[in-house]
Amino acid sequence: MVFVSNAESLTMLLNIDCGATDSDSTWEIDEKFIKSGQNMQINTTITLREMTTLRFFPDGIESCYNLPLLGRERYLIRAGFYYGNYDGLSNPPAFDLRINGQYWTTINSTLTEDPIYVEMIYPVRRDSVKICLVRVHNNNPFISSLQARVLPSNFYKLMENTTILNLHSRIHFGGERDVGKSTRFGGDEDFNRIWKLKQMYNYHNVTSVRIPYGSSVSTENWPPYMAVADGISPPNGFNSISMWFDLPPQTSQAYFVFYFKEPEQSPPVSLVRRIEISINGHQMALTEVPQMDKDAIQVVSLYPVPVAGSANVTLQRAEGSTFPPIINAMEVFTSMELSRAELAHHYPFMVLAFLHVFGLSMLLG
Template sequence: MEKSILVMVLVLAVLPYQLQSYYTPYNRLSIDCGATNTWEDPLTNYWWRLDDEFIKSGQNILLSVTTNRLPLETLRYFPEGTKNCYNLPLEVQEKYLIRAGFYYGNYDNLSKPPTFNLEFDGNLWATVTTSLGTDPIYHEVIYITRKEYVSICITKTQQGQIPFISSLEAISIAIYDGVYRLMNNDTALYLERRTNYGANQTFPERFDTLAEYYNRFWKPEQLPNYQNPFNGIDSDFSSMAENSPPYKVLNSAIRAQNVSDSIFLPIDFHEKAPLSAYFVFYFYHVGPWPNLNNITKQIVYIDGIEKNATTVRPYEECVVVSVYPVNVTGTANVTISPAQGTTLPPTLNAMEVFTTIEVSSSKSDPRLSFCAFFYVLVCLSGVVVWFG
């Protein structure tokens, strides 16, 4: 009997090391859903992996159309079951940018793009509404992981409609503690928009890893009512300012026509219900370079309420203004106005807008997966049979 107890103790002592062998966390993970071959992204030099090691349900298909992004030319669709989930092995208690991509491409020849839900760790992430258009749909969330495996689920919500997914990415952004520093452990940040102001539509949304380590997409946008200055400096590095914005983004901007004018930006949100928003503004001087006595002093208002007053000086680092929380319902109106003493018009280089998702806490031990539980049963069964 004593020998039996001793063996059981040894089995349980070794068990954590056995469980650890099943868990290999990724700091950066790119999954080409539905693909049959891995491939290296020439822009980032990271490899896109197959998805069959992260999910066992669903069917793969190759689209009959070509796009400017290879991950969108295959997809995995889910004709069976209400909920189908990917399990991503990620570092615990780290901040990740997680992005899911969807491109219908009329893969089923039915011309009926589906609508379905996207979830992470049991939390509703987004309602995905696909279309017959040629532009992909991306949903992005910034999330502090709770356990070793993050569950990304595609959930059927409409009878007769089949959900699918084209790509799935997870990038750790925990290198610098100050990245999106105002978010807390109880919420995730859902991306509403990330805009590269002053850049025209021919400017890329994606950059190489040296310029944009976090692989964020920055949508270029010029506004005809404002000046759209562009430095023309092609820097391959990111700024040392908060959130590490790429200089490729900071080198363009929108600027008010006159020193006494303001910038007005209406921001639409994905739903009309009351939401809590997180704004990030990026200010950096774009040429022509004035003398050192010329500065931009400006005040940021959201829905008429002053949120920040800042000064932007030529030849100095980017100024980043983060504002959270901001209560919004449907639309928010951003105004950037000149402050007393400014000698240059208000300017905005880039802006990110998020809304928060309340994150439910998991009560289960993340280490005790089904495989681990099965392993325990096998070990204990062997002990019982051995010792009778």
């Protein structure tokens, strides 16, 4: 499904089934976005349509998709990869991804049945984005799917306009399955995000009032109901929840989002759930889970959080709290700055304004 601007055929939503030969109401073929590579149908039992085909690139070093997107918008951009032993070599390749000439990540494909997804939130500066697959060894790069979805400007409100957020984890707790329209199970995610179920066997699963299926919560970042309806809490006698996030070794700062929802259907008057959030031993925030109604969700965003390749997150029962902490969902991003070339598309109007105001007087001395 593609929403097109009348003026320049720029898209707000783009779902590309790489290597496919026919489109449907959700996915379109990739031929108008790239001129190199070869299509391949995969013999697999996987049920995701977009993972049954791929485009591989036997020639050249770099092969690029050109996506017509809206300038000055933030996009969720996700690439999907399913090797499926399409070449019969049982040798899944590794290769790099670049976005507008800037290193994004390295793809290490596997022989497993689980697709690999990489995702970022990208501040688009011009009316197109170039995503390139770069050969780093003798093996051929390939790609199965490519998606772009414009996000409301108030999402991820601490994100700077010159920063890229690379998704590390988007997880929810206490539920039964992944949530999101791109999963084989379907879901109620309105912004093309995938919320992976994180099993935490050392903690108790908690379930709140069941909320109507098929809608999101009108709070910060609009999380889907199915991702926040359940959560986890520490076992009896314990007052904290701990999680470890193994971030890339070069990571210096990260963006964390915490989603809290009270599971008690008829909370007692004495119920107070205050939570202290610490990362790597440093207290970062103190919050209280609201008791107002079944739709009340507390969202805590933290950025920039200094890290050194890893993050130990602790949710501790805070002073004055009569109940232990809970957590329903989380998002963790690493950040990097836009390349100088992209920044030049962001700041030219500021340079011109500066010269207009100061340039003549500076030249005259």
